Amino acid sequence: MKLTISKNELNEAIQHVAKAASPRPTIPILGGIKIEVTYQGITLTASDTDISIQSFVPIEHEDTVYAHVEKPGSVVLPAKFFVEIVKKLPSDQVEIEVNSQFQTQIRSGSTDIQMVGLDPEEFPVLPSISGNESFSIPGDLLKAMIRQTVLAASTNEQMAILTGVLWTLNEGNLKFVSTDRHRLASRNAVVNAPQDMRFHNVVISAKTLVELSKLVPEHHGEVEIVVADNQVLFKIDNILFFTRVLDGTYPDTSKIIPQTYKTELVLDTKKLTDAIDRAYLMSREEKTNIVRIVTLEDESIEISSSSTELGRVTEQLEVGRMSGDPLRIAFNSKYMLDVLKVIDSEQILIGFTGAMSPIVIKPTDHDHSTYIILPYRTTG
Amino acid sequence: MKLTISKNELNEAIQHVAKAASPRPTIPILGGIKIEVTYQGITLTASDTDISIQSFVPIEHEDTVYAHVEKPGSVVLPAKFFVEIVKKLPSDQVEIEVNSQFQTQIRSGSTDIQMVGLDPEEFPVLPSISGNESFSIPGDLLKAMIRQTVLAASTNEQMAILTGVLWTLNEGNLKFVSTDRHRLASRNAVVNAPQDMRFHNVVISAKTLVELSKLVPEHHGEVEIVVADNQVLFKIDNILFFTRVLDGTYPDTSKIIPQTYKTELVLDTKKLTDAIDRAYLMSREEKTNIVRIVTLEDESIEISSSSTELGRVTEQLEVGRMSGDPLRIAFNSKYMLDVLKVIDSEQILIGFTGAMSPIVIKPTDHDHSTYIILPYRTTG
Known part of the structure; x- marks a missing residue:
């Protein structure tokens, strides 16, 4: 293998795939980046077996030459140093330049680097999921849906399935749901899917979705998504992002969301x-984060918290608008803030069905997002 | 105590002093900020007994009114929440507004905060060092001298005195020296000091100097410095910064710096x-950070490092210029980088007196900085 390549293109492709290389690999090959060179271009791949990322640099693009290939071939290089x-x-x-023992020489200016490369035959094989149906979604919408749901996913690895976000697709409507049993986030959108394409119980790790989101540039075009049995593939320009779906059955959350409210606030x-x-x-000082909302007579609410040591x-x-019964409720303010920070709408509706029932939070200008947080049982 | 004050001025003054409040105070009062209100202005003070910072907000400045005092008084409020x-x-x-039990009420817009205040009589008294001589130094120069010396101070708390920077003043020449026994940094400058003012063995914690440096704005005027027996006071506009000097005698480093070289490189x-x-x-992979420099025949040097697992x-x-004997030397590249990153000059001179002797690094355009790093004894 021997080639010359533009440093910027190589660097960009490496940065894209590097996140999938294992920082503390159980076997050295999983801590590597595979480089495959053909006369068409250079393919970089990293995989920690849960996620795999592949990035392609073409030989040339729109009259700009990115690489010159003298001899095709492949090698795996340790990611951390290479990156x-x-x-x-x-x-x-x-x-x-790579010799037959995978000994690699990298030259740039007056710098000469010898690296011990590994055999690419030992590198994990990417899942083959061609032949499966795909749908597409604008990049910004995908990023928004991820940002607006990952907050409610569990961070407790003991509840593995709840560390993911549940994806369902039905009649062109893509829906994300996440819950850690104390709160729930739900977001849906119409996407470009074949009429008869549908899936349910596709659960993708929230952490993985955050990483995916970083790979999608702002104002990017459509992201193509292929859903297979136990893998999902995202195509973002010259990047392929594979992730395993989480094992297990996601709990049914459809009956948790109250449909009518006793008190409504805008x-x-x-x-x-x-x-x-x-x-x-203030509430943070008492580990519970308890904040109270009480409705007042004059179309206003009182928000309060207290700490025995600090004060109140x-x-x-x-x-903006209030209807229904007077209310006094206590909740985890951190959960409420997490929700409020991802709502992009100017006004929200909060619906209550009593001091012990789930609190519903929704934007007022569309019906695509619903958030729930469970209240605290408190005295006083 | 009762007053109204501009939020921005109050906030800025709080941010300045907050660094001196103890994050995990042994007694609650050390985790507080003292607020003293008179008809002249508001004085905020925080102190963890090692360092103390005081900031003053005048009632008005250049026709802008910052505060309106209804009733003077004082209180100590827990720093973390208040900040x-x-x-x-x-x-x-x-x-x-503070009542006689130090119960404090803070009002702003429709926000009403009750805080449990502490008795200001229990707050540490600031050192009294009036009557001592002072000198002054431009803010940017002080910041540069700190940045260019703290890197060589020890981070090992076992060698307490070496965690500081040694200050000496003699005939208007201020000198900073730091060393952790593996490297040394020295920087001097002429300052505005009374003719007969001199001191030696004033050792100030490097960490404290970094904090002080952050308090001095870029392109600030002169900083006034008062040196007393075991305290140093810095005056930066309306901020007073007190620090304890470290106990002990700083080692004599004057004979360590080689005055002639066998090999010189520019x-x-x-x-x-x-x-x-x-x-x-590459060297980082082997914990030693060993990098080698070898002089070559053709007015150039070879810089190299290797790792058994990764390569070379x-x-x-x-x-630019080379004179003297051919050379082959190994050193800690991290130490060398630390030095190179703080040298603002375009060219440097490196002086060697043999493979086992201290390496001297200096800028070529002035004689105010000298750095030393000890080489490694290596074979081959």
């Missing part, structure tokens, strides 16, 4: 966020 | 930094 050294090479051009999102944030600062915060907030 | 809540208050104005600082940085990446990096670098 950092390429970034710091002195010249715009990088020459890579509030300014920003003002409510700021007020709860201040009350949170009381806020009065005007309500 | 964060003031930043987040909704209105530009903050009203603070090199481009940026190019050398980049080359050593690449070699460092070799760099060739042109030398």
